[in-house]
Amino acid sequence: xxxxxxxxxxxxxxxxxxxxxxxxxxxxxxxxxxxxxxxxxxxxxxxxxxxxxxxxxxxxxxxxxxxxxxxxxxxxxxxxxxxxxxxxxxxxxxxxxxxxxxxxxxxxxxxxxxxxxxxxxxxxxxxxxxxxxxxxxxx
Numbered sequence: 381x382x383x384x385x386x387x388x389x390x391x392x393x394x395x396x397x398x399x400x401x402x403x404x405x406x407x408x409x410x411x412x413x414x415x416x417x418x419x420x421x422x423x424x425x426x427x428x429x430x431x432x433x434x435x436x437x438x439x440x441x442x443x444x445x446x447x448x449x450x451x452x453x454x455x456x457x458x459x460x461x462x463x464x465x466x467x468x469x470x471x472x473x474x475x476x477x478x479x480x481x482x483x484x485x486x487x488x489x490x491x492x493x494x495x496x497x498x499x500x501x502x503x504x505x506x507x508x509x510x511x512x513x514x515x516x517x518x519x
Contacts, residue, residue: 382469384476390428395472396420397465402456416456419468424449429476437479444475451475 381389402416423429423437423445441451455468491499 382473384473385480388428388430388433388476388480390421390426390476394421394426394428395469397468399461402464415459415461415464416454417461417464417468419453419455419465419472421451421453421472422449423451432482433476433479437476440475440479 381391382395384390396419398418398420399414400416400418401414423434423441426434429437437451438445438449444451444453446452451472453468453471455464455471458464458467
């Protein structure tokens with residue numbers, strides 16, 4: 381089990397990893413070893429995640445989410461497979477931790493009578509300033 385928060389953990393068997401050849405600079409080493417990690421986590425069917433966390437996770441994943449509800453994270457910045465794997469898992473855990481935070485519900489409020497009066501007074505004053513800039517109208 382991989383701990384995420386004090387009350388939430390995911391099973392390691394829910395994470396699929398595949399190793400592919402990394403792109404970019406690295407010389408001949410890049411052509412011979414599969415160091416890049418492609419991590420897949422099925423957020424939609426995960427039994428470890430509560431439904432509300434899974435929904436928020438899928439929204440946060442953005443372009444990393446497939447149509448099937450699978451999150452795909454690719455890590456290829458390091459030369460070693462082990463460090464790329466650790467980075468991919470940590471990025472997934474950060475994403476899940478962010479999804480566990482419940483957003484605060486905004487309560488609609490009405491402006492007070494005094495604030496409405498202050499707003500109208502300032503608009504009236506500003507109107508007077510602008511009216512003073514105009515040329516006088518001759519009859």
